[in-house]
Amino acid sequence: MINLQRKESQVREGRLGSITGYCGTLHDLGKRTGCGGLAGKERCFSQASLCNAACALGVLSFITDAAIVHHAPTGCAVTAMQVANAKDQLAATIKLDNSKSCYVCTDMNESDTVFGATDNLRDVVRETRRRYQPNSIFIGASCVSGVIGEDLASVARELTHELGIPVAPVHCEGFRTKIWASGFDAAFHAILSAVVKPPIKKSNVVNVINFFGSARREITAMFARLDVEPLFVISNTTTEQLSRLSESVATLSTCGTLGTYLGHGLQQTYGVPYVRSLQPHGIAGFEEWLRGLGQVLGKQAQVEDILSKERKKYWPQIERLQSKLKGLRAVVGMGPGFNFNTARALQELGIEIVHAAAWHFDKQYDDGHIPAAFEYLLSHSPNDFGLSVSDLQNHELVNLLATEKPDVFFSRHVGSTVWAMKLGIPALCLYDEYAIFGYRGLYNFAQSILDVVTNRSLTDNLKKRVKLPYTEWWLEQRPNHFAVQGNSKVG
Amino acid sequence: MQTVQGIHRGVPVLHAGPGCAAKLAIGIAGSNGDSGYISPHVYPCSNVSETETVFGGESKLEETLSNALKVIDGDIFVVLTGCTAELVGDDIANVVRNLKDAAKPVVFVATPGFKGNNLEGHEWVVNAIIEQYLVPKPRGSVQKGLVNIWGPVPSYDPFWIGNIRELENLTIDLGLEPNMIFGEQRGIANVDRVPNAELNLLLSPWLGLSTVKLLEERFGTPFLHIPAYPIGAQETSKFLREVGQHLGVDSRKLNPLIERHETEYYYHIERTSDVFLENRTMSRRFSTVTNAADALAISRFLVNDFGLVPATQYITDATPIAHQQSVARYFRQFEYGIEAEVQFSTDGYKIHEDIRSADYFGPPLIIGSIFEKKLAEELSGNFLAVSVPFKERLVLSSSYVGYRGGLRLLEDIYTYVLRKFN
Numbered sequence: 001m002i003n004l005q006r007k008e009s010q011v012r013e014g015r016l017g018s019i020t021g022y023c024g025t026l027h028d029l030g031k032r033t034g035c036g037g038l039a040g041k042e043r044c045f046s047q048a049s050l051c052n053a054a055c056a057l058g059v060l061s062f063i064t065d066a067a068i069v070h071h072a073p074t075g076c077a078v079t080a081m082q083v084a085n086a087k088d089q090l091a092a093t094i095k096l097d098n099s100k101s102c103y104v105c106t107d108m109n110e111s112d113t114v115f116g117a118t119d120n121l122r123d124v125v126r127e128t129r130r131r132y133q134p135n136s137i138f139i140g141a142s143c144v145s146g147v148i149g150e151d152l153a154s155v156a157r158e159l160t161h162e163l164g165i166p167v168a169p170v171h172c173e174g175f176r177t178k179i180w181a182s183g184f185d186a187a188f189h190a191i192l193s194a195v196v197k198p199p200i201k202k203s204n205v206v207n208v209i210n211f212f213g214s215a216r217r218e219i220t221a222m223f224a225r226l227d228v229e230p231l232f233v234i235s236n237t238t239t240e241q242l243s244r245l246s247e248s249v250a251t252l253s254t255c256g257t258l259g260t261y262l263g264h265g266l267q268q269t270y271g272v273p274y275v276r277s278l279q280p281h282g283i284a285g286f287e288e289w290l291r292g293l294g295q296v297l298g299k300q301a302q303v304e305d306i307l308s309k310e311r312k313k314y315w316p317q318i319e320r321l322q323s324k325l326k327g328l329r330a331v332v333g334m335g336p337g338f339n340f341n342t343a344r345a346l347q348e349l350g351i352e353i354v355h356a357a358a359w360h361f362d363k364q365y366d367d368g369h370i371p372a373a374f375e376y377l378l379s380h381s382p383n384d385f386g387l388s389v390s391d392l393q394n395h396e397l398v399n400l401l402a403t404e405k406p407d408v409f410f411s412r413h414v415g416s417t418v419w420a421m422k423l424g425i426p427a428l429c430l431y432d433e434y435a436i437f438g439y440r441g442l443y444n445f446a447q448s449i450l451d452v453v454t455n456r457s458l459t460d461n462l463k464k465r466v467k468l469p470y471t472e473w474w475l476e477q478r479p480n481h482f483a484v485q486g487n488s489k490v491g
Numbered sequence: 492m493q494t495v496q497g498i499h500r501g502v503p504v505l506h507a508g509p510g511c512a513a514k515l516a517i518g519i520a521g522s523n524g525d526s527g528y529i530s531p532h533v534y535p536c537s538n539v540s541e542t543e544t545v546f547g548g549e550s551k552l553e554e555t556l557s558n559a560l561k562v563i564d565g566d567i568f569v570v571l572t573g574c575t576a577e578l579v580g581d582d583i584a585n586v587v588r589n590l591k592d593a594a595k596p597v598v599f600v601a602t603p604g605f606k607g608n609n610l611e612g613h614e615w616v617v618n619a620i621i622e623q624y625l626v627p628k629p630r631g632s633v634q635k636g637l638v639n640i641w642g643p644v645p646s647y648d649p650f651w652i653g654n655i656r657e658l659e660n661l662t663i664d665l666g667l668e669p670n671m672i673f674g675e676q677r678g679i680a681n682v683d684r685v686p687n688a689e690l691n692l693l694l695s696p697w698l699g700l701s702t703v704k705l706l707e708e709r710f711g712t713p714f715l716h717i718p719a720y721p722i723g724a725q726e727t728s729k730f731l732r733e734v735g736q737h738l739g740v741d742s743r744k745l746n747p748l749i750e751r752h753e754t755e756y757y758y759h760i761e762r763t764s765d766v767f768l769e770n771r772t773m774s775r776r777f778s779t780v781t782n783a784a785d786a787l788a789i790s791r792f793l794v795n796d797f798g799l800v801p802a803t804q805y806i807t808d809a810t811p812i813a814h815q816q817s818v819a820r821y822f823r824q825f826e827y828g829i830e831a832e833v834q835f836s837t838d839g840y841k842i843h844e845d846i847r848s849a850d851y852f853g854p855p856l857i858i859g860s861i862f863e864k865k866l867a868e869e870l871s872g873n874f875l876a877v878s879v880p881f882k883e884r885l886v887l888s889s890s891y892v893g894y895r896g897g898l899r900l901l902e903d904i905y906t907y908v909l910r911k912f913n
Contacts, residue, residue: 045558048536051510073574073604075511078518081880085861107837108605113578131840143508144605147544147578174508175544175575394532395562414517415525415532467564469502469529474562482558 002192002265002366007153008171009189009261011052011182013040016260017363020178022389023480026356029387030378033363033370040361040389041483049359049392050413052183054079056172057103057140060187062087062212062235063242065100067134069125071117071150072142077105087235090212096236102132108144116148118155125155129163135239136166136195138187146173160194166239168194178391179360181257181335188262191234191242192269199247199270205231206293207245207272209253209262212236215434222290222306226299233262246270250296252289254279254433256371257337257362264366276365278372279337282345282445285373286310286438314439318349321446326350328453331404331420333357333397334412336389338430340373342410345436347381349446354404355386357397359413388479394419396479398470401425403479408453424463426452492602493519493609494616495569496529497645499678502565504597505536506552506583507573512536519609520646521881535559539575549581556586560593566679567624569616570599577603598623608809610698610782613644617702620682626709630686636667636738639685639712641702642694642720642784645673649881653890654720658694661721661893664748665731665740686710690738694720696783696821697814718821719784722792723897724756725826756894767901772911773873774853775800780842781859781878782808783818789858789877792897794825799856801831802849805842807859810835846870856904873908 002009012018019040022029032038053076061068061083070077080103091098106124108117125137137159139152152169159167168190172183206228208219213232223230228249231241245251251266251274253259263274275292278285287307294303328351332343336358343353364370386404390396392413401409401423409420409427420427428448430436436445452459468475492515495503505512512534516525525531535558537543537551552570559568572583587599600619602612640658643651655674662669670688672681691703691714703714715737721730728749735745760767777799779786783806793799801822810818815835823830836842843866846857855872857863861882867874876884877891891900 044554045562046536046538046555048505048507048512048531048534049509049538050513051508054510054514074608075515075604076574078515081518081521082514084880085864085882088865110605113605143539143573143575144578147575174510175540178509178538178540180510392532394530414513415530418526418530467528469500469533469564471562471564 002261002268004189004193004265004269007169009182009185011177012179012185012360012362013177016365018179018360019363019389020360020391021483022361022387023483024387025384026377026381026387027384029361030374038363041480041485043391043393043482044484045395045482046391047394049178050180051174052177052180052186053140053142053172053174054082055180055183056170056187057138058083059184059211059234060138060170060190061101061103062090063101063136064091064096064098064236064238065135066239067101067128067132067137068103068140069121069128069137070103070105070140070142071108071121071145071152072105072140073108073144074105076142076144077103079103080105090236094216094236100132100134102128102134104128108142113144113148116150118150121150121155122159125159125167126163129165134165136168137163138190139167139169141169141171141173143174146175156194166194181360184258185261187234188265192262192265195239195242196245196266196270197243199244201247202249203244203247204228205248207248207251207266208232209251209259210255211258211433214432215437218437218440225306226294226297226302228297246272248272250275250293252293255337256365256373257335260362260365276367276369276372278344278376279341280438281338281341281436282348282442283439284344284348284376285341310439314443318439318443318446321443321450322350324450325446328352328407328449329354329404330408330410331355331357331401331406332410333416334410334430335359336361336371337373338412338433340371340377342430342436344373344376344380345442345445346410348442349449351449352383353381353385354406355388355400357388357390357400359390359392361389390479392416395470395474398423398468399475399477399479402475408449418462421459421462422466422468424459426456426459428452492516492534492571493525493646494613494644495571496527497651497673498567498682499675500528500564500566501678502529502559502563502568503534504556504559504568504570505534505573506548506555506570506576506581507536507539508575509536509538511573515609516646519879521879522883523649523881523886525646529563529565533563535563539573544575544579547579547581548576549586552576552581552583553586553589556590556597560590560595566595567620567682568595568597569620570597571602571616572600574603574605577601577606596624609647610644610808613647614698614701618705621685621702621705621709625682625686628683630710632687633689633712634668634684634687635689637670637684637688638662638667638738639670639688639691639706640694641691641699643673644698647879649877649879649886650890653886653888654892654896656888657890657892657896658720661727661731662734665735665738666744667734667738667740686712688712690715692734693717696787696818697810698784700814719788719791720892722788722891722893722900723796724753724894725796726791727893727897728753752894756898759898763901766905766909770908771913772854773908774851774855776802776851776853777856777858778802778804778846779858780805780807780846780863782806783810785878787818787821788891789900790822790831791825792900794829796897797901800829801825802851802855803832803834803845805845805859806833806835807837807839807842809837871913873904873911875904875907
């Protein structure tokens with residue numbers, strides 16, 4: 001249950017029973033999830049992964065007219081350099097004026113760690129408002145602000161009153177959670193508790209929770225046939241649009257991991273139905289996603305019409321590729337949301353999943369139910385494939401790929417694709433969240449897979465020229481060699 | 492972190508939160524790639540969590556480090572601490588001391604973000620490797636003609652690899668043997684040779700001064716401090732003369748070398764002069780908004796070689812106050828008595844306001860980072876990003892150093908100029 005009265009979202013370990021260490025199989029994990037006996041493993045050797053702050057403040061910085069004030073030492077605010085100029089490029093692509101958007105930092109120094117720096121934080125927030133005139137301000141926490149116990153909530157409350165715009169703390173201290181997706185929850189908690197207002201009237205808008213919205217044109221056209229308009233959140237939205245999320249007729253998400261907090265939060269608080277379905281990757285996902293929306297809108301017939309047209313147009317072409325892809329063995333290494341949805345889409349193409357490495361695993365979403373994409377695999381997967389929860393641990397991934405030797409590897413995270421290729425395994429990165437969207441996406445995907453397994457030149461050439469940074473000893477161990485019993489954490 | 496990765500087969504071991512590595516790498520390297528023999532997700536990291544912030548993280552670091560030595564095939568392991576470990580007060584020295592019999596050298600450096608920025612961190616890491624790894628080692632005798640070169644900062648300088656190569660090439664041209672510790676296939680063998688050099692050559696206005704002084708103190712190696720890496724014919728010829736004369740290179744060798752390079756350089760300048768001189772969208776005035784090293788090197792080139800006049804130069808690298816005066820002085824020493832005003836500031840908003848209110852007597856040329864792109868567009872000026880955040884350009888082995896580097900910089904500036912017409 002999402003509690004918006006709290007000053008911060010609970011981290012996933014405590015709220016959803018999420019874990020970052022497991023090694024077994026699909027059905028074994030399913031069994032443990034069902035009977036409640038799932039305890040994550042810790043590691044006595046680990047590599048750098050990602051943090052919730054980068055996720056939280058990364059997504060928030062794509063709001064068209066919001067400011068991020070990162071209460072952190074300057075290095076932590078390097079996210080400002082990461083999002084510059086992607087947010088400008090995106091705004092230019094869809095012709096939005098994002099001149100009020102900015103990312104600033106309080107530049108905490110050594111004396112701040114001793115004496116605290118909330119006075120400086122107040123000044124920076126005020127000056128940010130004066131300079132850029134943003135319509136909302138998000139105060140990002142950091143490890144330093146967390147350890148020294150800065151009271152961001154009080155500062156935000158005072159300044160909301162003083163400046164007359166939402167000023168919200170974002171509790172994304174990096175040490176609070178091992179699951180960076182908790183950062184999405186922290187960001188959405190800030191939006192739900194400080195920006196979204198109670199509905200005045202119902203609109204015909206459907207909230208589509210996604211990252212950057214590359215399929216905006218197709219989805220807008222498709223939704224027009226259902227007499228609704230998509231609002232892609234939260235990139236490229238204004239504070240004002242976000243304040244009216246409660247008026248929307250439904251919420252959909254392209255990623256279960258990303259969408260759970262906002263989707264369920266809007267449903268629990270304002271009764272906006274959150275379509276709890278597979279995500280729209282491949283055929284089953286796309287159909288269930290759109291049918292779920294059709295049901296909420298009472299537009300089942302129109303949805304069936306869209307689906308049959310898409311099917312007619314693309315299915316014969318997908319079928320032609322299927323025969324060429326059948327029998328390929330694949331490993332998927334992604335977060336759990338995309339991972340299980342991608343695995344399903346691959347199975348639709350006749351590709352065998354030999355292993356899924358999920359960076360974390362959510363035992364349930366915020367409605368208390370097991371994630372739909374995982375449940376679907378439990379009942380539909382033709383084989384009980386290997387499944388690990390591995391926190392983006394590169395040593396585990398390389399070890400696993402070297403052992404399994406799949407025909408192809410699928411990735412989604414920065415810096416993970418090339419490691420398969422160094423082992424001579426062709427790899428395809430699904431950076432775009434709409435890369436396997438529906439029939440057309442699956443067709444593109446199938447053709448891309450065929451392309452990467454056909455032309456192996458870069459993979460083969462790279463493999464010949466590089467040496468792995470791992471010792472032979474490590475490659476002879478089992479991938480979960482360093483797993484140790486975890487302390488159960490409550491968030 | 493990126494300084495350690497810049498040493499081939501060097502391995503940073505982080506005692507920090509889970510996100511520090513990836514965040515810094517993506518933010519700094521940006522579109523220029525941060526992978527290689529290792530990459531940020533290969534760095535061993537204690538991934539400090541709530542438990543360690545409460546109970547301390549020394550044991551977590553100890554197991555991370557001792558297992559890292561078994562798992563990662565590296566030549567030198569450098570433990571770096573993040574903010575949390577420092578706030579909690581973990582005794583890193585003690586953890587590393589317990590591993591002093593490790594098969595590979597282990598060095599440690601306190602690098603919390605609240606104590607300094609990435610440039611200072613770079614210097615701390617290099618100095619720690621000298622103090623903890625090189626000083627205790629037996630050293631061979633000084634090798635005549637061997638020159639350590641210091642200056643380019645890995646990853647933070649988008650052109651670091653290319654610049655290093657070009658500086659090496661210029662040194663080789665002089666008949667000397669360059670030694671740089673960063674870049675492919677250099678690695679620990681080059682680190683080991685550092686104490687044997689005849690000279691430490693520093694090409695940077697302030698960063699690295701403590702390193703060459705430390706090397707002088709520890710190994711007695713003299714240093715030559717040239718405050719900017721050379722770009723274009725004038726500066727590069729000056730550089731070759733200065734280094735050559737310093738190390739006694741015969742002028743009968745030096746002069747024909749410079750002559751050959753300058754002939755080639757001015758062939759290109761001459762044949763492209765119409766483009767440079769006859770266009771509607773380029774004025775004479777420019778500003779740089781970047782770190783001190785790039786600002787000085789580029790200003791010297793544009794003023795002393797290419798005939799432009801400097802407006803205010805904005806230095807954004809948080810140059811330590813102790814160095815600001817000497818850095819500002821370099822900007823008052825251009826040819827023809829030309830001087831440039833310098834502002835040290837990390838406040839991008841104020842810098843942009845200042846540029847907006849300045850008169851460039853035509854379209855300004857603004858050389859900085861991607862943060863200046865929109866500003867240049869707003870002012871109908873010309874723009875080139877040379878420093879981080881870099882973005883929208885890919886640099887593999889290109890360099891702005893030397894004769895070729897000057898031509899390359901002109902190519903890049905005029906590629907932008909040629910996109911416009913008024």
